[in-house]
Amino acid sequence: MSKSIDFQTDPSQYRHWRVEYDGPVANLYMDVDEDGGLFEGYKLKLNSYDLSVDIELADIVQRMRFEHPEVKVVVMRSGKDRVFCSGANIRMLGGAEHGHKVNFCKFTNETRNTYEAAEDDSGQKYICAIRGACAGGGYELALACNHIMLTDDSTSSVSLPEVPLLAVLPGTGGLTRVTDKRRVRRDRADVFSSVEEGVRGKRAQEWGLVDEVISNSRFDATVDERAREFAARSAKPDVDKGIALTPIERHFDAGGVHYSLVEVAIDRDARTATVTLSGPDADAPATMDEVVAQGADFYLLRLARELDDAILHLRFNEPEIGIVSFHSQGDPAQVMAHEELLLANDEHWLAVEILAYWKRLLKRVDVTSRSLVAVVEHGSCFAGVLSELLFAADRSYMMEGEFEGDNRPTATVRLGAGNFGRYPMGNGLSRLETRFLGAPEMVEAARGRIGEPLEAEEADEAGLVTFILDDIDWEDEMRIFYEERASFSPDAMTAMEANLRFAGPETMETRIFGRLTAWQNWIFIRPNATGEDGALQRYGTGQRGEFDMRRV
């Protein structure tokens, strides 16, 4: 599975989903093309999915928000007759490398989180209308919706059969959402997660696994009714027309990926990707009307889409790159002006969507399992929302004082109002609050310096950077850092970073990426699941897995 994976798609290319727009209601049909999988060796039967299905779903969810702001309710249904969705394709999982499994689960989790949050962020509420079997990853699709409706007949059920059937965990938040979102009693959750056939009818509702159970004959009508009802009650303002998410311009070559505002330079020997963000190439628009007119070309939206694509590319297609080094070049004042326009108009639907996109994108950075470093050089523009990368990084370095032969503007960090709560991490805190967990007064002090260009010493005193280095030390120290970091065990880095990045309160989201993911990763390399005689490998052969019966 080493072919390059592309996360860019558009409705003309969809093979697995279709959307019918009906005013404020969008009907989203999952209708997986058996032969449309990303790799050879498996067929996507019974509405099972692989990454190709999820890439389309992520695209739909994103376009729904930018291109169809008129939508207030999304109804997720199956396009097949007898099955809602049978979950992640098991042969695909069985054949995938460990790293792909983990990356696949992470991306699907991010997509679930994105539409789960769509109600709070954008006023788009997701209903899941289940007819037929809804198993494993299928039920996890449902769990991330805001409202689950189940047909009351003998073939419609919800289930998490991963444990009894495959000896792995539901990998997309299933266990956590059952206990923490739906608050199913833990002994019932235990029973539910150990019965292959799942739960149906009244019991599914009684246990809290679904919100409504409706007889087959009244099902479609009730779903439509509920959708209209939710749409009517929605607080989302009416918007006539969205903006088009036009194709991202990019160019791949041996040295990396080149976007209009993002340069990814790959150094394979150093196992490092240098990601350089450019500042705006023009002044900020004066009004949101102008932003709407610019559409996908608006600086902060274009940058977000390019950076998002770059990070996904690195995750999936560059597994041996251990360090992502964030740099920037441009005018910090212009970056701030663009963000300030959005913040000043945060009742405008498009401002809301662009800011929410940055929130999601920065969360994607947080859970990217590469060592992240931010490098604040002369000429850089880590200002406002871009300075969040300093706080998302595992550590940061900043140039102090004059550097010989370097006449770019002196390196500064500038905070904006957005740094104080507009882009919360998965733990619910801002990155600055997480950073200063032990010194909340530092957050307040930082708030007092919004807009100031902080040079190295000031940024250091304000606790915003890890190290400041002058011309004498810079080159050596940076070289040593990259060399040393690249020499460490990638696994140890992954695990260390996963533990250090999320201090403070845990939420359902951090539990999913922390506890659940870690256990899933563990399971994914245990012989009981993925060994030659493990349950995942033997699935479909009629033989059960053979287990090492020792408990760990």
Place this chain on the structure above:
Amino acid sequence: MSKSIDFQTDPSQYRHWRVEYDGPVANLYMDVDEDGGLFEGYKLKLNSYDLSVDIELADIVQRMRFEHPEVKVVVMRSGKDRVFCSGANIRMLGGAEHGHKVNFCKFTNETRNTYEAAEDDSGQKYICAIRGACAGGGYELALACNHIMLTDDSTSSVSLPEVPLLAVLPGTGGLTRVTDKRRVRRDRADVFSSVEEGVRGKRAQEWGLVDEVISNSRFDATVDERAREFAARSAKPDVDKGIALTPIERHFDAGGVHYSLVEVAIDRDARTATVTLSGPDADAPATMDEVVAQGADFYLLRLARELDDAILHLRFNEPEIGIVSFHSQGDPAQVMAHEELLLANDEHWLAVEILAYWKRLLKRVDVTSRSLVAVVEHGSCFAGVLSELLFAADRSYMMEGEFEGDNRPTATVRLGAGNFGRYPMGNGLSRLETRFLGAPEMVEAARGRIGEPLEAEEADEAGLVTFILDDIDWEDEMRIFYEERASFSPDAMTAMEANLRFAGPETMETRIFGRLTAWQNWIFIRPNATGEDGALQRYGTGQRGEFDMRRV
């Protein structure tokens, strides 16, 4: 490493620690006997430790609370000249099976949590006085203390070198306590955890890694001063004399372990241990003076010590036992009477200690990675604190109505005041609050029924048991449950249970047992650490580990 491990010890047998009692201050010296390890094949050099060292420490901490209630401050020091503690012994870890590593880390974590909580629970405050290198597990010993003092010289430092040196994580809460307890800034935590040599002197204090840095010449005097100061400020009431923790009576044979109040019956074919708790054999004492006179024979203390030992025995010595089935037989009213005496006297030091012991013991049950089931049969005494086992279990079954030929008293569940907050889980909630996360009104309803003997139907309505079964279904259903559960992949059970048991808020404690432990388990089976050419295996050979450089 398959020899049977015994968790019972006493001061006459210690090889690694000594304690000097000095009124309200206890001086605890770690002075590991190189040749006193639990297994062959390694020497415990430089105050490194294996399980034998931790078993003694756990015993000391426990005796400190029961036998030396006069102690208000414990000072942990090294008995060696130049080293405080160099952490868990690496050859031991390298040679240990995966299961032993995991169990070892869990037990050491529990011991750290126990003395970390001693200040809040019993008013015993721990000072860690560091002279010399304090590395890895050594620093984790310190992190669990309430106050860390470091000598300011060129050889005294604190470090977490696991990642750079061994390609594993600090396994005893280190990363979590650095970010969440000591609230070290995350980028500094990243730097600290990636430098082998650690941090010393002023920087250690500035970064929050220690509380005080003191020059060598003033160190001992300052430590003594601090100990006397903390003792003088302690709110702990003065107690003259403790009670003796006399040896536990027990007998091992092929069928299991037999204690005075706990029967462990092992069925190897069914991979099940049946643990039956007996009710009291006499009336509850009328006063705490009588409890003191009974000492370690007091019912609830004797039961706790026996059950604690039984659980540790099952964890370490019976790895293939997948199910622990809790049963009880006795008079529920008598159980309640014993607990009520403690609750009514919860200012009395011994009542405090016994209740806190049950809190710790029940937490140990919570993190025991076996499928736990509670079976409420006729004649049982799941009352008050013992009913917590129903809520700690993954599920429970209860007898309903008459069973042919069974004339024991009808099965009941009785709640006591203690069920509502006296024995919180690691997440800070009572087991009932965790159980009814989605229905807090159920907790209030349950509170209204304190003391009532609830038969099956009532217990079911109150949500206290998973299934109630009558004489017709009982035998078949129970058989099917045990058979099915025992057939599942042990790994999948471990991971599923670790995710379902701790709904609701996460705390430092749940992070350690959830996120950190899971990542550590993952690391422990990754070739980069434990493979033939992994860093852990190669340690001491002069060769670095060879790593698969793909990020996961």
